[in-house]
Amino acid sequence: MANTSNISSVRVVVAGDSGTGKSSLIISVATDSFPTGVPPVLPPTRLPADFYPDRVPVNIIDTSSRVEDRGKLEAECKKADAVVLTYACDRPETLDRLSSYWLPALRDMDVRVPVIIVGCKLDLRSDHQQSLEQMMTPIMQEFREIETCIECSALRQIQVAEVFYYAQKAVLHPTAPLFDQEAQTLKPRCVRALKRIFMLCDHDRDGALSDGELNDFQVKCFNAPLQPSEITGVKRVVAEKLPEGVNDNGLTLTGFLFLHALFIERGRLETTWTVLRKFGYDDEVKLRDELLQNPSFKRSPDQSVELTDRTIEFLRRVFSAYDLDGDGALRPQEVEDLFSTAPSSPWDDAIYSDCAEKNSMGGLTLNGFLSQWALMTSLDPVKSLAHLLYLNFPGDLASAFQITRRRRIDRKRQRSQRNVLTCFVFGPARSGKSSLLRALIGRPYVDLYSHTQEDQYSVHVVEPIGGSKKTLILREISVDLVSHLLDKKDALAPCDVAAFVYDSSDGLSWKQTSDLLLKVTAHGESSGFEVPCLLVAAKDDLGPEAAAISDSARVCQDMGMEAPISVSIKLGDTNNIFRRLVDAAQRPHLSIPVTEAGRNYQHYKQMVNRSLVVISVGAAVAVVGIAAYKVYLAKRQSSN
Template sequence: MTLVSEEFPAVVPYRAEEITIPADVTPERVPTHIVDYSGIKQEIKLYYLCSPFTVCVCFRVPLILVGNKSDLVEHSSMETVLPIMNKYTEIETCVECSAKNLKNISELFYYAQKAVLHPTGPLYCPEKKEMRSACVRALTRIFKVSDLDNDGILNDHELTFFQRTCFNTPLAPQALEDVKNVVRKNLTDGVRDNGLTLKGFLFLHTLFIQRGRHETTWAVLRRFGYDDDLELHQDYLFPLLKIPPDCTTELNHNAYLFLQSVFDKHDKDRDCALSPEELMDLFDVFPYVPWGLDVNSTVCTNDQGWITYQGYLSQWTLTTYLDVQRCLEYLGYLGYSIIAEQESQASAITVTRDKKLDLKKKQTQRNVFRCHAFGITGSGKTGFLQGFLGRNLVVSCNKKSTPFNKTPCMLIAAKSDLPETKQQYCMTPLEFCRKHKMPPPQSYTCNTAAAPSKDIFIKLTTMAVYPHITHADLKSSTFWLRASVGATVCAMLGFAMYRALLRPR
């Protein structure tokens, strides 16, 4: 009542009428509905039905301790109350007020609003005096998205952009230096090359929280799409996008520019391809890895099998066409709406016109088309489609042979007592061995009356002991004479173990 009339009422009723404070007179620009309850049972039942957001001096959270009628005491009771607040994490704050003296009346309801809009619990653990892991994860993603050149620091340009994005106002040069100086004084590796590191960024937000400026951290989190549980909001990840029947979805020019900047940001060696490490770094802002190894076989790759720039954009184009909701989600993780300064990821999508209209006008504005390839098994469909990626069978074979360059290999022609079977491969086993500089196929059979030959085990052991040997070395009698003693010992030991393991069966 004092809040509304700004004077102490001469007669205080048993229970005040419900009051709504309009948004335009509150610091946070949100309406506040206040309900007064007495201590009788009927009032308590009404309380449960109402389900308020904030309760002052009650048992629900968030909780605010209010020292009312402070005009009746000569000294502050905060020294007594503060230990209680520190003991119970549910208590957001403590405040002394007096309706008679108009002391801290508006401040009380400001703290009540703040307890709902900027709660401490999800951000900070008072017992450990550190940020909670979910908050650290969210702020780490925000840092990586804001690090436009991916050098591990936020330089002055990136900090200014970040400040303008979150608070609609840039930081003055002196203010930037003041922020970095605070970090320098408290953290040895918080500033590097005159830029803010991830540790420095997290330290600043810890400082904000510890000093009661939760609204600063919450403003950043909410601008980057996080809800009260520090999960990316569904409305942020999946903005509304209407797609009429017979229409398709494509990325527009702005989206391709953004994706190009993301590629350049993570292509650290500037080879126009993303190595597995670079690709994992790109996906570090995702809660999961969105592309599996199967993507490498469906898009353009370099000689090392790494996704090229063309292959990278092709995969994005395909995802947009086949599953636009997933594309919107991916763009959300990458921070498209933040970096591109757009309302949402939906602005990255072009919805094509109805296909029937294209047929009627005898022309189309589409850039992406879907084709189906039909044919029986073995008709050459895969080779035909791989040809679009600049691959042929020889290239495919070369890529599959990569492991043989690092590990000694031997091809075993098992069941050699039987007629040779034609292999379903582009080369014969002998041609394959010659191509990859391997020993020729080694014949082996155990379908003999005599004991199995030990020669093949000796050769395998020798190759393991001397991994540097070549095909020519294997055919050299001098080499076998030098290596035979050590290799034979190893082979016989292995063969004895094999027989020992086989005996109980």
């Protein structure tokens, strides 16, 4: 039985032309008898939880088909979990009205729930009419929301209970997420989920489920073992239809997928849904949200999430397993295969498209692979957790991640312990920001300007002088988005170090960059999230402008900063900029600039602290004096 504990009841709305048998159908299912003197519209009718095997009650809502009641009909349909549309078997025009009026009307109402087509008054059906399948095939092809079609007779009690069973089943065990009716195949997301489940159950990793593994799977999902004869029967059915579905070791992945397609084709969707839900999937065939709440990623704005050494070692093994040609890189198809047990590749988002190191053939290197995981974990740790689960990460997930120390504490202790460092890259248009990002991951210089409209990322492993390797994330902040970014108080909280890039041959570029530096520094001072900053004088090959040189030297002296670092990405001269960024992030207290306002505030704080010290000392002296005076009085009194 499927896990339906999160669904308290199923609401089914019954609609259709007047006189098609809506009310009679409802009374018949509720009382097991054919009604007489039926009212125009029934009050809500409830089928109790024990009425159907899934033990979920069904609330049935009758509706009026009168034009003046259209508003109420629409309101009820919008609250429905499923809609039953009725026609009268003895009135063909009511069947035609389903496709000409009722189904389009539901679409106009934006009602997107399963629809059950029900032919009432089966006892009055003519023997010369087409079969149900012949009549319904064209309609079902046009309206994919139709879940199933059925004919019934309230008078004869024929398939009355089945109508609402199918409606309930369409809600609890929907077809659409699992099966493509038109292609008659499992949908890709369903295949990916079942593949992950297969791999979890294939304990000996031989690519097949042995009899023992099949039995364990059956017990886990259905709480009942399989008899040896049943296992033999399952494998025989698969072998007859699909020889490659079974081998000497047992049921293959191909056979496992075939079985589930067979279940669905035969209307046994609850079987596949039970399996999926037992392994943590929701109705969208994704892992349920509650599975992604542990470990907790609650943290302060200036804390980050990193992968632990254990997780990195697991990812190294995964990389090796999917690097089938052993060239030290994953081709796009190998990356797709690696994430074939997830709903999709987590790196389909644009920000990951060209952010890490690749080889000359476009393959993702091991450093690039681990760097992209570090970036994903930094940006969206829940997404990282989900995809570790999709890759069947072994053991306790709490051991997969670590929350870093607050940056404020790093500054006080004058040392960062982080393994992943984030650098915000500021600068005006055409200053060379994008070229810097490309240089980090070894991309060749491109002498073609393209304005960056959204934040871009680049990530790579950097080995600082005399230290262990760190992963450096460069986040290019579009100049158009700086004001929007600084509207947030904690905008700089995720930033370990900031680089301000300017075209050293262009005085205006320097002026714009110095303005950005002042804005960012002032924001850091006012918000309490000060960050170390480095100036990057780009395009050194063009010849620096004299005024920019002198002005930048003055600004650096005034703000207590290191002199600008000259680079020429075009000539391949990076002047160790990436190591220097990592060093500045690791020793943040050395490179935090100060504005005049910030300097005055620091001076004010120092004066206040000194005053407090003086007051404290004075108070202590007074206390000691009073105590001494009391001792003196006591001695004097005793001597008298």
